[in-house]
Amino acid sequence: MSWTDERIDTLRKRWEAGQTASQIAEELGGVSRNAVIGKAHRLGLQSRPSPVKPNDPAATAAAPAPTPAPAPAAPPKAAAPPAPAPKPAPPAPRPAVVAAPPVAEVEDEEEEEIAVEADSDDDTDEADAAPAVVRPAPPILRSVGPGGFLRQAPGEQQAPITPAPPRRLVPAKPSPEMAGKTTLLDLNDKICKWPIGHPGEPDFHFCGDKVNPGFPYCVGHCGHAYQAQLPRRDRRPAPPLPFGGPRAR
DNA sequence: CCCTGATTCGC
DNA sequence: GCGAATCAGG
Numbered sequence A: 001m002s003w004t005d006e007r008i009d010t011l012r013k014r015w016e017a018g019q020t021a022s023q024i025a026e027e028l029g030g031v032s033r034n035a036v037i038g039k040a041h042r043l044g045l046q047s048r049p050s051p052v053k054p055n056d057p058a059a060t061a062a063a064p065a066p067t068p069a070p071a072p073a074a075p076p077k078a079a080a081p082p083a084p085a086p087k088p089a090p091p092a093p094r095p096a097v098v099a100a101p102p103v104a105e106v107e108d109e110e111e112e113e114i115a116v117e118a119d120s121d122d123d124t125d126e127a128d129a130a131p132a133v134v135r136p137a138p139p140i141l142r143s144v145g146p147g148g149f150l151r152q153a154p155g156e157q158q159a160p161i162t163p164a165p166p167r168r169l170v171p172a173k174p175s176p177e178m179a180g181k182t183t184l185l186d187l188n189d190k191i192c193k194w195p196i197g198h199p200g201e202p203d204f205h206f207c208g209d210k211v212n213p214g215f216p217y218c219v220g221h222c223g224h225a226y227q228a229q230l231p232r233r234d235r236r237p238a239p240p241l242p243f244g245g246p247r248a249r
Numbered sequence B: 001c002c003c004t005g006a007t008t009c010g011c
Numbered sequence C: 001g002c003g004a005a006t007c008a009g010g
Helices: A005-016 A021-028 A033-042 A057-062 A219-225
Strands: A116-118 A141-143
Touching (some): A021 A033
16 A cells, blocks of 8 residues: 555544544554554654653753642633744644544544634633633633534533433333323434433433434534543543443454 | 554665 | 564553
8 A cells, every 4th residue: 555645634634633543554454553653753743642752851851850730730722812923833732622523423524623612702811811820710612513512521521321221121101291202203303312311211202302404413412412522541431331332343 | 461652774 | 755673651
């Protein structure tokens, strides 16, 4: 396999999106992980936090003291207004939140820009605020999906849901508490299929709202279904699946 | 062991 | 330029 423009492009995108070299190699096919890494370096792609590479020795030597470092981490503010740089600033700060479509990877290619915005965009000058001031409540960063739904921010992710209770063998009979609820038989591609409750429970039903066009859920539930990606390191391990989950090829 | 990315070096 | 071999941390 040779490095066609197309393959290089794919490599660039995946690398910058944070995919591992192995994943990229597997996707491209015909190349090894090493080939991907080697190519990425030759392309001058920004090296990502390597598990091996230490921080620059200069800083380490300069401050070897075991400082507890109470410095509050500045939130990845999207503010870079003044930038008195006479030259175009080359070190583009990598966004802390890589917003990528989750499992349901619709045909992307040329990823649409996803706006990550913090609360309102009124640019009241916070840039020159005293650095000592610790912002009490950092704004929650959310990305906006198609249709305008707000993706749940990583920090807002809920703990894994409890496993569903054992399924009952017979469907619930028509009952008073099901009156007006959206049942399995009511589902179609125009109404939200977000489940309410668990299958087998007497009042298990579906949301039933109008869907966000192109999605199986309403705008509100899209916000739960599609979430911004955390860096691999910081991801919560997936909750255990009831039957061991799908086989990994 | 597995994984990761970085680096080297013969081709 | 390419990538296997190797290194080294998690």
